[in-house]
Structure formats: structure tokens, C-alpha cells
Amino acid sequence: MRRTVFPHKLLPWLLLAPQLAITLIFFYWPAAQAFRQSVLREDPFGLSSQFVGLANFRKVLNDPAYLNAAQVTVVFSVLVAFFAMTIALFLAVQVEKIVRGKGLYRTLMIWPYAVAPAIAGMLWLFMFNPSFGTLAWPLRQLGINWNPLLDGEQAMALVVAAATWKQISYNFLFFVAGLQAIPKSLLEAAAIDGATKRRAFWTIVFPLLTPTTFFLLVVNTVYALFDTFGIIHAVTSGGPGKSTETLVYKVYNDGFVNLIMGDSAAQSVILMVIVISLTAFQFRFIEKRVHYG
């Protein structure tokens, strides 16, 4: 095999320049700022600034509110990833069974993905607002004391539902693609051997979907961790109490509402470490292709 060598020295750099510039300005520069800020203690206006070493990190990690946020984040992410994937898989399998109008169903399923997180949050908020929500009323009639403004578990259920609903489309798309890639011959062979539909699914389809599932697991976790800020901000603002305050929401709340820059920066550095490890994890395992087929 012959390597293609371009004669230009400058041109490749020139072509790369826009992307590099964007990465430098919108990623490296703010990241460097966050690192700098995380070892300083400053007033909001930056009029006085004091180097405190790792004191901000120590403070954050010893803060019960931070540990609470970490716990909330784990519960929230696990629930969102689990429901978003199971429901999407179920729907993808069901769509495969439809003979006519498959395209229409698929299009309808993909729509919610186009809705911005904050709008999705508002939709769910309106439906389940305890005083004027259209779906809050039937819940009350069922004898459920529906009040997510005060009940932390109900508030959590509400943000999980909104975040899940928005993510199902994305997962659905990947599962449909994954299902289409499964060779029909395998399923036919199973049918000839007398396997039931259920058995064929669990012994053939599900294992062959593992790469997709694993990829989605990572994507969904990252989504639940970082992209759900808009939903939480619109629906609960982290309340009631601190029962829906995730790590990302706490960064915003401490930095932009309470103006404690050092703590907020330390928290974002910790988040950065989490993202980097998640991404590294994904690359390591996805590259190896989890595959039992």
C-alpha cells in the first residue's frame, strides 16, 4: 500500500485551522480558565484574588451538599439510561413487526429528538403542574397526592420522565439500525430449529445488539450527566430541597446564582475528570467491540 503524500506543508494546517481555532477558543481556553479559577478564591467581580491551592477541592469534596448532588446524579443517570434504552429497544423491536407504514412510525418516533431540552422540560412541567397540569388532575383522581413541588421523589420522577422521553428517539434510531444489521439467516435458522420468538430474541438478537447497547449506554450516561441541565432548570431548578440537584446543576447554581467562583470551578474540573475517564472507558471498550456473536 502506498501512502499518499501531499506536497504542501502549509495547506493541511490551513485546512485544519478553523477546527483547531474553535477547539482552542471554546475548549482549551475555558478549561484553562477553570483550572486557574479552581485554585483561587475570588470575589464575584475579581477585584481581590487569593491563591488557595487545593482548598476549594477539599471544601467541595467535604460538602454534604456535593455528596448529595453526586448521589442524585447517579440515581438520575441510571434511571434515565435504563428507561431510555429499554423503552427504545422495545419500540424498535415492535416497529420491526409492522408491515405497512413503517416509515411513518419511525418518523414519528424520531420527532421528540428535535425538541430543545428546555422546551421538553416546559412541556412536562405544564402537563404535570399540580395546580393547572392536564395530567396532574387524573393523578389526583387516582388518589395520588401529586405534588412534585414538595415531594422530592415525584420531582425526580418528573425530570427522569422528561429526560427519558427526549432521549428515546435517539436510542430508537440506533436500535433500529442495529436490528436491521442482524442477518436474517440466523433468525430463520433459529425458527427452523423450533425456537420461540422470545428465545430467539434473547439468544440471538440481544447478544448481537451488544455493541449498539454498549455504545448507547455510554452516550446515554453522558447525556444524563451533562445535557439535561435545561430540563432540570425548567422543571425543578434542583428542588424541592436539593432532591434534583445534579452535579452539573450545582456548578451552575454555585457559580452563576451564588457567585462562588472558586467552588464552582473546582466542581467543573472534577466533572472534566469524570468526562475524560468516561470517554477513555468508551474508547477502550468500543474499540475492542464487545461482541459475543
Next chain:
Amino acid sequence: MKTANLWAIGLMALPMAAQAQTEISWWHAMTGANSEVVEKIASDFNASQSDYVVKPVFKGTYPETLNAGIAAFRAGQSPDIIQVFDVGTGVMMGAQGAIKPVAEVLGEAGFTFDKSEYLPGIVGYYSSPEGEMLSFPYNSSAPIMFYNKDIFEKAGLDVNTPPKTWAEVWAAARQIKESGAATCGYTSTWLTWIHTENFAAWNNVSWGSNENGLAGTPELAVNGPLFVKHFQEMADLAKEGVFVYGGRTSEAKQNFTSGECGILTESSGGLGDIVKAGINYGIGQLPYDETATGAPQNTVPGGASLWVMGGKSDEVYKGVGTFFNYLSQTEVQQYLHEVSGYLPVTMAAYEATKASGFYETNPAREVPITQMMGKAPTENSKGVRAPNLPQIRDILNEEFEKMLAGQQTAEQAMTAAAERGNAAIRDATGG
């Protein structure tokens, strides 16, 4: 930050066109009808003289505007005037060097600033402990009580005598619920502002040491017996379903405008939405606790004020001074008061509104003013201040929510709130 840069570029490009005029940028957080008032005041001022041009820019909600201002300051591109909400006052006061006191700006521009011309309750809140006015009170509001007359009638309550004390409110609210006139008796917006900060002032009890923080860093006293009693009563009512919690800010207004709740305590600035909802409403004074000695005292202003940023040219400061002088004129203040529902800031504007007969047709519009002016303020009723008041409010709200959900008693909630709040204050002051 990006918009701040764009704005700065815009500013650099413009002076070419209007060479003789000095531009003054004004960042604000007013929406709807109130933003039209901002635009009108600015354009009227611009038309009234030819040396300065005031350019209002909408920057989002109150916290967003404050954050945009802080970010712009850090980038060296702060606006000339910025509107900061009441709870941000402590943050701005702590930023000496970033701001220029309004009294100084007015003085340097050649105007005499006479404190006695302004409503004392408002000026006191926006002054330094030494008495220098630091920011210009643009829009001030006070908490008042709204009640639904139709629901009152259905419940067999007298529509012309609204309850005066909290005990009377609780009784009326119970009657509303029990008679089936409405599903909820009472609700309230802004529990922190109305039920702690104003509750303290109105009942003349301490919210925190050092004159509630106006004379120095406060040590919170919200776990005092009167607060505990009051919040336990609210928690009990919540359990019975007589009091319904709406949310941390102004969400509860919807519970009232939808006809779900019979009584609401809200900012006087919320009047517009209640009028729009077409409810047969009445207005009463903010209720007080009858066991408190000397109650009712006076309420403290909410709303926002205009701050002048530091490091600008003399020409800009002269323009800002001229603009603020224009803003304090009686006709401008009267317009602001009558259209927006916020309080007038000068005595002359209040007198003029009175003389015009406005209060005879709208008697309820005077309630927030008489509430604030009724008595000379004590050390408990000049307002509250902390370097991190937004955070203190968050902490209080979190504890209230846990209490209203039945997870803790009022005593536990207020003790925890005071402890956590004091720790946060110590942190913020570097103690």
C-alpha cells in the same frame, strides 16, 4: 461574554455617526409592559436634550443581568448603568472599585442630591451604613395581600374587611377550604422575602444581627421564636391542605389567578397579571402577627435599583447624573408609578399622584406606600443585607420545602436554615 463583546464593538463603531453625543449603556431585566416603560423613559430623555443618548439593553432575568454585568466587568467591558435586583444589593456593595456611588455621580454632574426628597424607606435600603446613597432606586415594590372576592362571598366571609393578622388569615383560609368555596385557602409567592425578610420588619423582630446586616456582617436570627411559631402554623396548614405551596419565586400567583386559592400574598408589582386574569380581587395590607409588640411596623422594599459602574469617563458620568436627575423628576416618577405599579421614589411624585386623584380611583395602589411609610424604620425594619443573600434565600427555601413536605418541624427547619446560612455567610466573608 460574547454578547458583551458584540456590544462593545457596537459602541466603538457608533460614536463616528453621532460625534457630539455621549452614549450611555443601560442594562436592564424588565420584560413585557415594564420593558416598554424603560424604552419610553430612555427615548423621552434622549429627546429632551442633545448631549447624551441612553441606550437600554435587555439582558434577561435579574440574575442573568447581574451575571452579564459581572462577566462584562471582568472582561473590562462593563455597561455604564446596570439594573440589579434587591438581593444583589449586598454583592454590589461589596464591590467597591467596581461601582461608583450614585450620590457622588449626581454631585459631580452638578446636581444637588437632597436625601429628604426621596422616600426614606427606599433610600435607606440602597444606602451605605454611613448614609451615602449608592444606587438609584428605579423600581421598588412591597408585599401586599390579594384576595378573591367571589371566593370570600361563597365562603361566607366579609368581602369588605380582609383579614389583618396572620391568625385571621389562617381562620379565613380554613373557612374557604372547609366551606368548599375553593380547594385552597391561602398561598404565597416568595416565602423568603415575604415570610422572613418582610415578616421580620413588619413585626419588628430581628432577621439578623448588625441591623439585619445593614451595619455589618449579620448573624442570622431566623430561628427566633416568632419565626418558628409562624412557620409551624404554615406547616400545619400545608398538612391540612389549606395552605398550598407554589414555588420559590412568583409561581404561586398562578394558584391565585386560576381561582384555586382564595388569598395570596405577593409583590405589589404582581398587580398587572391579577388584573389581566379578570379576577374580582381585593387588596389588603400584608398581615402581621398580633402577638408581636408594635406590629405592624413597616415593610421593606423589593424590586431593583440602578448601579453606576466604575472606571468610566467624566463625560459618561455627567450623562448618567443628568439621566438620574431626569428620572427623579416628578412627571417621570408619576408615570412610572401609575403605569408599572412600582412605587414612586420621590416624595414630590407621591404627593402629585395623590393630588391627581389616582388613589381615589385605585385605592389599593397606595397600600404598599403607606405600608412602607407608616412608621419610622427601626433597626429591624430597614431591610436585610448579606454578601450572599441569593444563597441564603436558597438555603431557606430548601429547608422550607423539607418542612412543608412534612420531613421536619418548623423548629428544625429554622434552626438548620440559620446554621447553614451562617456558615455560608462566614464562607463568603472569608471568615
